[in-house]
Amino acid sequence: MADRFKNFIDGKWVEAKSGKTFDNRNPANRNDLIGLFPASGQQDVDDAVRSAKHAFAKWRLVPAPKRGEMLYRVGELLRQHKEEIARIMTREMGKILKETRGDVQEGIDTAFYTAGEGRRLFGETTASELPDKFAMSVRAPVGVCALITPWNFPMAIPTWKLFPALLCGNTAVLKPAEDTPHTAVKLLEILEEAGIPVGVVNLVHGRGEEAGAALARHSDVKLVSFTGSAAVGREIASACGENLKRVSLELGGKNAQIVMEDADLNLALEGALWGAFGTTGQRCTATSRLILHRDIKPKLTDMLVARAEKIKIGDGLDESVETGPLINQPAREKVHRYVQIGKQEGARLLTGGEIYEAGKWIDGYFYRPTIFDQVTPSMRIAQEEIFGPVLSIIEVKSFEEAIEVLNGTAYGLSSSIYTNDVARAFRAMRDIEAGITYVNGPTIGAEVHLPFGGVKDTGNGHREAGTTVYDIFSEWKSIYVDYSGKLQKAQIDNAE
């Protein structure tokens, strides 16, 4: 008998009203059924939003430091359950244990960072232009927030959204990705154990087109925070636009690492391998283009191919494995399709480019680390997000050309340059069009206390993490207190 998991609505674990479920399977072994999860629809979403709306009336009045203390407790519980959650996560989404431990750690870091913010949550006081008048701005909560999240960071991303949302006094409905519902159940169990009041956080599982779309369109949802693909982001933004609803979007990337001729090649090699093939290339910040100065290109390419061919592929629960499977069959088909496109476009396949099926790994969605050479900047494999272990090498003759190539896509999330020339490093920091730039580090590795997000088609101008996330989850309210005892007319010409 398969385990049956539930939604969490109004403090209770409940099935979908329709009784329908969907399967969650291990991508390293599709015969391993993790469990059945509710395939929720409009009614379930309505119940969850009603519960969050009801809870908002009280939660918004809990002092922010108290809300922060509860989040601190959540952080401590996450720490206690870190190993258990990491194992659940690896089983349901495939990345290796070191990475799933890191994913949970980001949730812990976010909890502690956000808890401290409960004693800041600063507004401003400022001078008034009139005598005997006081002026200040404060942050107010927005209301019920819909949090719609992807599968590649099943703990980090929900917590990046949820903890700041709660700290600001909002309540929430979380709709996690269909491929990682079990991690979300663990998070809700921990929130319940930490004593987050009934209705403040609700969990609704289900398909994006059904549960996700119903949530984004719900009239009592005041804010949608979405992380996922650009295609779905556009749909959600349109739905929110029609209803003048606040929406924050964190979307795809086509991130590049530049290596200049003066760089430390061993360092650049480690960065490229980790950036391109960590999480099997399934990070929004993954390195999918490697822009190499022609003087070092032959040497670094040889080093890279030799190492990529040695990467140990397998089940992420095996500690010796370096890269796990892709998330599901459509993802593997998509990666393989892009490999064929790359070949047709005239790129040269140096290694990989095929499904990995060896021994006991025939039942998972494995794919070999793949490297293309002779890629030109306009090829589809250099422009479109593949979201798999496929790296495209582009040769350039100068620093200026490297920056132009890096900037030449629709996305602008993460970027990296390896150089020992300090002037070039500063020019790159200034001229690269991206939300994140690393110097002598790979494109992956964000820290929770700095803003996270991107420019161009990567989003709509918001930044998660850092202190910037509070601008997503709060409304600014300006307050004027007049203690002059008479009507002082502002906004007319008082100058005499």
Ligand code: NAD
């Ligand atoms: P996805 O867009 O397919 O799904 C994301 C979430 O949206 C899931 O919960 C899904 O069920 C839901 N959804 C799907 N259709 C919907 C609809 N019509 N209405 C409402 N909700 C809907 O993305 P994915 O495959 O889960 O994740 C991979 C994508 O996420 C990549 O493009 C990656 O770059 C991006 N990503 C971005 C960031 C970032 O911070 N910028 C971080 C991680 C992943």
